[in-house]
Amino acid sequence: MLELDEKFFEKFGAEYSPNEIIFCEYEPGYEFYFIQKGRVRIARIISDREKTIDVLMPGDVFGEMAILEEQPRSATAIAMEHVRVLKFHRDNFDALLQGNPQLAYKLLLIFSKRIYDAKRRLMILLLEEPSLKVMDVLIMLAEQNPQYDFEGEISLNTNSQQIASWAGMAEADAQKELTHLTRVGKIDLYEDKVVVKNIRDFQRVVASKRKHMFS
Amino acid sequence: MGGSLQGGIITRTYKPGSIIYFENDKSEYIYILKSGRIILTYTKIDTGEELKEEVRPGEFFGVKSALGKYPREETAQTIGDTVVLALSLSDFEKLILKNVNVVRKMLRVFSNQLRRLNRTVRTVLGDSDTVNPQLELFRIGEHYFKIGDFTKAIYAFKKYMEYYPDTDYAKVAMDRIRAINSGGTVADSMPVPGQKKSSLDSFDSFSMDDSDGGFTFDDSPPLSGQNGSSLSGFSADDTGPSSEFSSEIDDFLSDSDDDLADFSFDEPVKPKGDSLQDVYNRGEASLEMNNYGAALEIFRDVIDRASPSNPNEKRLFIDSYYNAGICSFELKDLKGAMNYFAEITRSYSDTDKFKGAMFYIGRIFEMAGQGEKALSYYNRVMNMKPKDSMNSRAMDRIQALQKNR
Numbered sequence: 106m107l108e109l110d111e112k113f114f115e116k117f118g119a120e121y122s123p124n125e126i127i128f129c130e131y132e133p134g135y136e137f138y139f140i141q142k143g144r145v146r147i148a149r150i151i152s153d154r155e156k157t158i159d160v161l162m163p164g165d166v167f168g169e170m171a172i173l174e175e176q177p178r179s180a181t182a183i184a185m186e187h188v189r190v191l192k193f194h195r196d197n198f199d200a201l202l203q204g205n206p207q208l209a210y211k212l213l214l215i216f217s218k219r220i221y222d223a224k225r226r227l228m229i230l231l232l233e234e235p236s237l238k239v240m241d242v243l244i245m246l247a248e249q250n251p252q253y254d255f256e257g258e259i260s261l262n263t264n265s266q267q268i269a270s271w272a273g274m275a276e277a278d279a280q281k282e283l284t285h286l287t288r289v290g291k292i293d294l295y296e297d298k299v300v301v302k303n304i305r306d307f308q309r310v311v312a313s314k315r316k317h318m319f320s
Numbered sequence: 321m322g323g324s325l326q327g328g329i330i331t332r333t334y335k336p337g338s339i340i341y342f343e344n345d346k347s348e349y350i351y352i353l354k355s356g357r358i359i360l361t362y363t364k365i366d367t368g369e370e371l372k373e374e375v376r377p378g379e380f381f382g383v384k385s386a387l388g389k390y391p392r393e394e395t396a397q398t399i400g401d402t403v404v405l406a407l408s409l410s411d412f413e414k415l416i417l418k419n420v421n422v423v424r425k426m427l428r429v430f431s432n433q434l435r436r437l438n439r440t441v442r443t444v445l446g447d448s449d450t451v452n453p454q455l456e457l458f459r460i461g462e463h464y465f466k467i468g469d470f471t472k473a474i475y476a477f478k479k480y481m482e483y484y485p486d487t488d489y490a491k492v493a494m495d496r497i498r499a500i501n502s503g504g505t506v507a508d509s510m511p512v513p514g515q516k517k518s519s520l521d522s523f524d525s526f527s528m529d530d531s532d533g534g535f536t537f538d539d540s541p542p543l544s545g546q547n548g549s550s551l552s553g554f555s556a557d558d559t560g561p562s563s564e565f566s567s568e569i570d571d572f573l574s575d576s577d578d579d580l581a582d583f584s585f586d587e588p589v590k591p592k593g594d595s596l597q598d599v600y601n602r603g604e605a606s607l608e609m610n611n612y613g614a615a616l617e618i619f620r621d622v623i624d625r626a627s628p629s630n631p632n633e634k635r636l637f638i639d640s641y642y643n644a645g646i647c648s649f650e651l652k653d654l655k656g657a658m659n660y661f662a663e664i665t666r667s668y669s670d671t672d673k674f675k676g677a678m679f680y681i682g683r684i685f686e687m688a689g690q691g692e693k694a695l696s697y698y699n700r701v702m703n704m705k706p707k708d709s710m711n712s713r714a715m716d717r718i719q720a721l722q723k724n725r
Binding site for chain 1: 427440
């Protein structure tokens with residue numbers, strides 16, 4: 106979490122009530138935000154349904170694309186509970202960086218991670234077979250936690266809806282693949298978690314497929 | 321390869337053709353090319369094609385994967401004799417904390433990459449890339465309107481009106497907001513305007529008739545204080561601030577503490593030839609959205625344009641004064657706020673904004689750490705008739721202040 110001067114709270118603090126929109130998809134964006142308190146849901150409306158893309162926690166940054174590029178917001182940010190943020194206008198960015206180089210460093214970390222996540226997601230989406238997509242989502246979720254021992258069973262806190270969203274497929278299709286993997290004994294499927302018996306096995310299958318994708 | 325320590329940062333020399341790291345290696349080192357040549361080779365993930373990029377002396381490489389703690393995305397190989405500096409994450413942090421411009425440059429590169437990647441992701445997902453943000457923003461409002469999530473619908477419609485005030489859809493957006501505000505639950509029974517979706521694709525073909533789906537639009541302009549100046553409720557002793565109060569206000573304003581210069585987050589919204597009432601309405605919409613900077617600009621504009629001697633404009637003039645005070649207060653510009661509220665207590669003490677102005681003057685003193693003065697204002701507000709939410713707000717502040725003593 107950023108250690109910022111008290112005066113920042115006075116000058117840049119903003120608060121939102123539960124279910125309040127912080128900014129809206131397609132709205133011109135000039136500010137970026139640091140969450141101080143509460144969770145923020147990032148959502149997009151896809152085919153007339155609101156889909157949650159991410160849930161952000163205190164210490165997270167959002168709206169950061171507005172810093173350097175003049176583009177409309179690519180998603181809607183909604184307060185999930187009482188939320189307190191620091192809100193910075195792009196015009197203050199230089200001054201902000203000069204005064205808070207640690208913030209600059211933090212932004213570099215965030216961008217690095219976001220780029221990798223987007224690239225990793227793209228790798229999943231580019232796989233053709235739905236079964237491989239689902240496996241690769243599970244691999245990605247496992248990779249995200251460095252605590253996991255890839256030689257043993259791995260328990261992932263996720264559900265079929267989330268997996269479908271990552272894989273860019275309908276939930277019913279993802280559910281079908283997950284049921285299949287359960288039936289052949291590769292995973293155990295629970296309401297809010299998936300236990301993968303041998304993640305190395307999935308990695309081998311996906312890697313081999315990927316290797317031959319362009320040949 | 322030779323290595324030597326230079327205060328934490330390691331200097332490494334490589335022979336031609338050496339690999340500094342392979343794609344998919346994991347490492348937390350960040351490199352700077354000191355001399356020689358290095359080629360980075362990437363595999364493009366969507367086509368499998370190989371891309372090569374040369375690092376120029378003085379440039380960083382291996383930054384993203386080290387910072388993000390993920391595998392290397394590229395292979396780094398030397399051409400010719402090469403010297404690099406290898407930095408640990410903490411060395412790198414120390415170095416860039418002194419060079420904010422380097423960070424800025426990196427952020428720009430990263431943000432471009434991220435934008436490109438996201439665009440590819442959207443293309444793969446089949447989302448259209450050629451959208452009209454203006455139309456889409458309106459559609460977001462329509463989506464929430466349809467499903468009855470009115471808080472969000474109002475937000476999107478208000479933003480639409482703020483950014484695209486001169487379009488036909490801005491009128492529809494305003495009508496939607498009015499429909500929501502006037503009916504609360506009306507949406508459950510409100511026909512979904514889905515059938516007019518096709519007309520949404522073309523702004524030109526739009527007409528108000530399209531949205532006539534069973535609820536009527538209120539054609540009267542939404543007046544904020546349509547009753548004119550109602551004096552009936554005020555008792556005689558509330559007609560103006562005493563000289564004692566006036567001098568306190570003057571003291572406050574002459575105080576040269578200027579630390580609280582106003583600060584605006586928002587882009588001003590420029591009115592374009594609308595009626596004064598329209599402009600004012602936009603200001604109110606911004607104020608409701610807590611866009612104080614934008615709202616303040618608009619109210620200032622109304623104040624400039626309205627003539628208080630014109631009976632039709634007096635109401636807008638006073639309301640704008642009052643709202644400009646609230647905006648300034650929320651933007652922590654206490655002096656600016658005091659100026660607006662003091663003007664109301666001096667010149668318009670016979671209007672319904674007087675009580676609110678007195679309350680906010682109390683708030684200003686409270687914010688400025690002058691609790692006693694704040695209390696005297698709150699006490700006055702609390703005893704004013706008719707009793708309304710302002711009285712209870714004053715009461716709340718009095719209790720809060722007394723608790724802190």
